[in-house]
Every structure is written in structure tokens, then in C-alpha cells.
Amino acid sequence: MARSIWTACVVVCAISLVACSASTGEHLGESSARVDTYPECGAVQTTIDGIEARSNAMNGNPDDCDADGTKANSKDAVGERWQCVELAQRYFSQHFKIDLRGMAHVGGAKDFCTMSATGRVSVHAKDSGYTPVHGDLLVMTGGTYGHVAVIDTVGDGTVGVVEQNASAGGRATHALTEKAIGCFIHAAPPPPPDPENPCATQTNSYDAWYCGGHDGVTGERSSRFHCVGHKTVASEFCSSGCNETSDLGDDTCAVSTSGESCDCNGTYVDGSLSSSHTCGRVICGSGGDLLICRPWGYSDAGTTCL
Numbered sequence: 001m002a003r004s005i006w007t008a009c010v011v012v013c014a015i016s017l018v019a020c021s022a023s024t025g026e027h028l029g030e031s032s033a034r035v036d037t038y039p040e041c042g043a044v045q046t047t048i049d050g051i052e053a054r055s056n057a058m059n060g061n062p063d064d065c066d067a068d069g070t071k072a073n074s075k076d077a078v079g080e081r082w083q084c085v086e087l088a089q090r091y092f093s094q095h096f097k098i099d100l101r102g103m104a105h106v107g108g109a110k111d112f113c114t115m116s117a118t119g120r121v122s123v124h125a126k127d128s129g130y131t132p133v134h135g136d137l138l139v140m141t142g143g144t145y146g147h148v149a150v151i152d153t154v155g156d157g158t159v160g161v162v163e164q165n166a167s168a169g170g171r172a173t174h175a176l177t178e179k180a181i182g183c184f185i186h187a188a189p190p191p192p193p194d195p196e197n198p199c200a201t202q203t204n205s206y207d208a209w210y211c212g213g214h215d216g217v218t219g220e221r222s223s224r225f226h227c228v229g230h231k232t233v234a235s236e237f238c239s240s241g242c243n244e245t246s247d248l249g250d251d252t253c254a255v256s257t258s259g260e261s262c263d264c265n266g267t268y269v270d271g272s273l274s275s276s277h278t279c280g281r282v283i284c285g286s287g288g289d290l291l292i293c294r295p296w297g298y299s300d301a302g303t304t305c306l
Helices: 084-095 109-114
Strands: 044-048 051-054 121-125 137-140 147-154 158-162 171-175 181-187 208-211 223-228 231-237 282-284 289-294 297-304
Touching: 044 158, 051 084, 084 109, 084 137, 084 147, 109 121, 109 137, 109 147, 109 181
Parallel strands: none
Antiparallel strands: 044 051, 121 181, 137 147, 137 181, 147 158, 158 171, 208 223, 223 231, 282 289, 289 297
């Protein structure tokens, strides 16, 4: 089954950070105030828990994300890069193993506040008495689209956040009394791996076959598991290794390579062509795909043979 990723609505943060919007005549990723201090499109601005916040190159940067067409979905983005919603979704996916895209339709950042609490995710209104913690999402509901950021630090009446498409350095501080704050999104820690159900920790809600270790699915890398509603309904051992797909389709078992040796001895040395140590050996598989020798066997290199 296709694992298509619907594109989060473009959100363009105004200088005040109250809303993500663009006025008539502006390019997406820009605001009315021209401040040519933003890094190039996709440049890392800062990190939180090892997860990168990247530049949207807004406000007139010559490497504006729109100008070079790199706002489209990609394997390394969880939504439209590098919008504020994309960082929120990628952080929850990688840090908490939760796919927010499968829980609500987010047409703009402020729509997170209308999301129903489910599973490990809870929604707390600003005036509910809830005290935000590290890793929560701060959602601002002002303007057309709103804004969302990941909370890094909590002070006396303030929070420090990591964000995209809002500030040149990817960080900002907000008072918890700010009128534009609508809610906080909290995620409970992920459960321990269940050896009987590798799909329990799946990071998205798409029913498909997954290699062990892919998209949060536990289990051996040399096997694949059929996940339906976060339950493992079938599994298959891949004698030649399991190939991970990008964003579409099932993960597949690697093509058998009769007569070819692939012995990595538990390590992977890219480019090695030694006959006694074949890690990194690249061969042409029977189906015309280029295969590379990895610790778990031959795996699809992501391209076809010349």
C-alpha cells in the first residue's frame, strides 16, 4: 500500500511570529519586512535532541526555497520543507515515534489545537493550567495559518523554542502570557519494544510492509513485517536482506544474487572491492537493479544498472 505523504499547508511566519502568512505579492517563505540575514535554503540553523531545524531562506535570500523549487516533499522531510509544521511533524516522528500527519488534517499550524487527543498525544489549551515541558509543541493561533515550534527550555513564565520559517537562528523565546499562544501538544514517551509486535512502535499510520528498523518498526533487519493499524499481521525473512523504500510502496526483500559473495563480518566499508572482504561491492542484480553489499546482505542501491 502506498505510503504517500500529504503535503502540509505552506505556512509563512511573519516577523512578529504571531502568524504564518504572506501578503499579496510576496513569495512564499518571505514576509513584508526584508531582512537578508537568513541562511540558504535547507541550511541547518540549530538542533534539538539531535534533530535539525533548517532554513526556509525567507526574506529575500537569493537561495530562497521557492526560487530553486525545493519546497516539494522529499525523503528527508516530513511535510513541506522547511516550514514550521514540517519541523513539528519530523520532531514527533523521530523523537517520539509518532506520526502527527495520520492523526489530523493540518491545513495550517494553528490546526494542531483542534486535533483530538489520542494514544500518547494530548492537547492542552493555553488557559488549562498545564505547564509545558521540553519536547512539547507550542502552537500559536493568530493570523491566517498560525505558527508552531518545539519547546526546548522552560523558564519562569517563558519558553525557549526551536522553529523553522520564523527566525534567522532557528530559536526564539516566548512569554507564556502571549495572547497568540493557543495550545501545547504533549507526547508521552514511547513504549518499550514488543518482540511479539514489531509494528507497535511504527512511526506513521500507513499500512504496508516494513523492514526491521525502518520507520520505527523493530525486529531483525533481515526481515520485513506487514503492519496494519500498528499491529504485525505477517512477517517474512529475507535471505538476501531487506530493501527500504523512500516514501512510497512496501519495503521489499532484496534480489537473490546467485554465485555472488557478500560477507561483511558485521561491518560496512563503503567502496571496498577486496575479494576477501566484500563490503561495499556493487553488482547488477537479476532484475536490473544496482545492488550493494551490506552487513545484512545485498541491498538495493537505489538506482538501476548502467
